[in-house]
Structures are given as structure tokens and as C-alpha cells.
Amino acid sequence: xxxxxxxxxxxxxxxxxxxxxxxxxxxxxxxxxxxxxxxxxxxxxxxxxxxxxxxxxxxxxxxxxxxxxxxxxxxxxxxxxxxxxxxxxxxxxxxxxxxxxxxxxxxxxxxxxxxxxxxxxxxxxxxxxxxxxxxxxxxxxxxxxxxxxxxxxxxxx
Numbered sequence: 001x002x003x004x005x006x007x008x009x010x011x012x013x014x015x016x017x018x019x020x021x022x023x024x025x026x027x028x029x030x031x032x033x034x035x036x037x038x039x040x041x042x043x044x045x046x047x048x049x050x051x052x053x054x055x056x057x058x059x060x061x062x063x064x065x066x067x068x069x070x071x072x073x074x075x076x077x078x079x080x081x082x083x084x085x086x087x088x089x090x091x092x093x094x095x096x097x098x099x100x101x102x103x104x105x106x107x108x109x110x111x112x113x114x115x116x117x118x119x120x121x122x123x124x125x126x127x128x129x130x131x132x133x134x135x136x137x138x139x140x141x142x143x144x145x146x147x148x149x150x151x152x153x154x155x156x157x
Contacts, residue, residue, distance in 0.1 A: 013043060014154050017107040018131050024048045025109050029059035030083055031068045037086040037108040039094060039101050039125070046099050049089025053082060075135070087116035091123045101125055110134035111153075114143075121147045129154050 011019065017040055025036035029052035039047040058064030060083055067080035084092070087108055094101045102124035106112075111130045112120060117140040120128060127150040144151045 014129055018154050021107050021109050024050055028052050029061050031061045035086040035109050037090040037106055039090050039104045039106050041104040046104065047090045047094035047101065049086045049093055051083055051086045054084055085113065085116050087112050088119055091119055105129060112140060114140055117143050121149060126150065
């Protein structure tokens with residue numbers, strides 16, 4: 001590219017962060033689904049997370065999670081799953097390194113579950129941007145609304 005020429009199309013911030021989340025999802029060690037989340041404060045990524053087994057536990061794809069290693073249908077036997085969600089890991093990673101997420105935006109490849117929604121609210125995040133719906137519950141939407149947290153779905157152009 002010549003000096004002074006512009007790229008064909010520069011991605012907007014939402015597209016940029018969602019695209020990065022898709023790269024982070026490739027690190028997931030879950031056998032069933034690759035999900036990622038990242039937390040952004042003032043247009044800077046401060047934490048990332050992907051779904052999978054806890055630190056120091058055999059990876060899910062290596063048989064570390066009994067539920068994922070079994071033949072449970074989607075949504076069944078969730079109490080047997082030891083994997084952590086991407087949103088949970090992004091929040092916990094920031095805490096582990098002593099980084100505040102207050103006022104930040106969480107970008108995720110899928111919509112958050114109820115458990116993650118409660119963590120997102122309590123962590124002080126102000127917005128959630130997700131790409132795909134995954135059993136996005138009315139309860140989650142209502143909680144976000146009551147907490148004053150913005151939540152929106154990213155739509156690709």
C-alpha cells in the first residue's frame with residue numbers, strides 16, 4: 001500500500017473487537033463450543049477469556065470435563081460441567097492480575113447466560129456487545145435493564 005492511501009474498509013470498533021474475540025475463541029479447550037469474551041476500557045483490551053477447564057485441570061478436549069467427554073445433549077447435565085465460561089474467565093483474569101473492569105464493555109462471541117450476567121453486573125461493566133444469540137433468556141435482558149447495563153447484538157455489515 002502506498003503512503004497516504006487508505007485501506008479499502010477500516011473496521012469499526014465493534015467489528016474490530018468482535019473479530020479479535022473470534023481469534024481468542026480458537027484458544028478454547030472445550031470439546032463442544034468455542035466461545036470468547038474480551039473486556040475493553042477506553043478502546044483498549046484489558047482482559048480476554050475463553051471457555052474451558054480451570055487452570056491446572058486437564059483440558060476439556062483431553063477428557064478433563066466429564067460432561068463434555070460424555071454424550072449429554074446441549075443444555076442437559078450442566079451441573080456436571082467443570083468448564084468456565086468465556087465471560088467468567090475474562091472477568092476472573094482481570095481480577096487475577098489486579099485490573100479493574102469497572103465501566104468497561106464486554107465483547108462476546110455469544111450472548112451471556114444468567115450466571116455470567118450476574119458476574120458482569122457485579123463486576124461493574126457498563127455494556128455487553130455480543131454477536132450470536134445462545135439461549136438469551138428474558139431474565140438476562142431484564143437483569144441488564146434493571147441494572148442500567150446496555151446490551152446489544154453486533155450485526156455484521
